[in-house]
Each structure stands twice: as C-alpha cells, then as structure tokens.
Amino acid sequence: MSIDELRAYGLTEMTDSEIANFLASQRVGVLALPEEGSPYLFPISYEFDGDDSLYFTYLSGSSSRKRQATDVAETASFLVFAVDTMYSWESVLLTGRLERGSESAWDDVEALLADVWRPDLFESASLSGDVELYEFRIEDRSGVKHQGLPPGLEPSET
Structure with missing residues (x-):
C-alpha cells in the first residue's frame, strides 16, 4: 500500500519540525551505503546538529568495509525509527552525502558528540583503534x- 492509501488507517506524514524533533530525541539509526549487488547496512549512533547534518564516529581497523563503502559512496540513506506499540511509531528516512571530517571539525562538534550512545565494547575498543x-x-x-x-x-463513545 502507498502512503496515500495508508492515510485512511491513521498514518500521517511528519512536518519538518516534527522530523527535527524526532532526530534530536533519538541516538541510533541504520546507515545504508550503496555497494555492488546489494546495499551495505549497519546500525550506528549519531548526533543531530538541529539543522541539516548528522555526525557519526567510525571505529575502523586497517581494512574497514564501512570506511571503504563510505569513501566511494556518492549518496547514502539513513533510517531512524521508534516503535512504542503496533499503533504508535515514527520513522524518518534521510538521504544525503557523507564526508570525512577534518581534525579541526572534531573541535567544532566535540560538544555534540558527548551525548552519542555507543556500546561499551566500542568505547573500550576505541582506545586502540x-x-x-x-x-x-x-x-x-x-x-x-x-x-x-x-x-x-x-x-x-456510548
């Protein structure tokens, strides 16, 4: 069914303000990068700047598939969703470009990244990766x- 058809069942499109508020309230989504054959998808934590950018930190090794796919991708998609019940959920789909941040960019977004959620495993591994x-x-x-x-x-109502 299309979104138009699902409106009859209570589905509504989110406004830009609702999308921004939702992105600000969440911390994890699924990043999709194009690859030959099928997209490469993986969950990743993020921080939203409140406007037009998300920030990701990659923990990568010497032969990181994630980094290689990112570096050649012209566009990427990012899905963020929250499901409270089968009758209460939200989903936001973003399309955009990924660019590697410079050393000076770290200083600009360090405060934003302080609240990014990461599994403890990644926190420990980041000390050596x-x-x-x-x-x-x-x-x-x-x-x-x-x-x-x-x-x-x-x-x-009776």
Missing part, C-alpha cells in the same frame, strides 16, 4: 508516523 568523524549532510528528508488506533478500532 582508529576513530574517524563523518558528517552526513541531509539533502532530502521524509517522515511518517502513526499515533493511536486506526479508524474503526477506536472505542465507541
């Missing part, structure tokens, strides 16, 4: 949400 900063520049954004029971399932 390469940590790189990437900026995801948002070029297109869309979001949908469903809040509450769909029409026909709501309790009747």
Whole structure:
C-alpha cells in the first residue's frame, strides 16, 4: 500500500519540525551505503546538529568495509525509527552525502558528540583503534508516523 492509501488507517506524514524533533530525541539509526549487488547496512549512533547534518564516529581497523563503502559512496540513506506499540511509531528516512571530517571539525562538534550512545565494547575498543568523524549532510528528508488506533478500532463513545 502507498502512503496515500495508508492515510485512511491513521498514518500521517511528519512536518519538518516534527522530523527535527524526532532526530534530536533519538541516538541510533541504520546507515545504508550503496555497494555492488546489494546495499551495505549497519546500525550506528549519531548526533543531530538541529539543522541539516548528522555526525557519526567510525571505529575502523586497517581494512574497514564501512570506511571503504563510505569513501566511494556518492549518496547514502539513513533510517531512524521508534516503535512504542503496533499503533504508535515514527520513522524518518534521510538521504544525503557523507564526508570525512577534518581534525579541526572534531573541535567544532566535540560538544555534540558527548551525548552519542555507543556500546561499551566500542568505547573500550576505541582506545586502540582508529576513530574517524563523518558528517552526513541531509539533502532530502521524509517522515511518517502513526499515533493511536486506526479508524474503526477506536472505542465507541456510548
């Protein structure tokens, strides 16, 4: 079914303000990078600057598939979603460009990255691995949400 058809069941498109608030309230999404055959997808924590960029830190080794796929990608997609119940969920899809951050960029976004969630395993490993900063520049954004029971399932007022 299309989004237009799902509106009859309570699905709504998110406004730009709702998308920004949602991105600011979340910390993890799924990054999709183009690769030959099928996309390379992986979960990653992020920080949103409140405007048009997300920031990722990669923990990578000498032959990182993630870094190699990122460095050749012209565009990427990023999906952030939250599901409270089957009748209450939100989903935001972003498309944009990824660029490796410079050394000076770390200083500019260090305060933003302080709140980025990472598994403890990655925190420990970052002491011995390469940590790189990437900026995801948002070029297109869309979001949908469903809040509450769909029409026909709501309790009747009697």
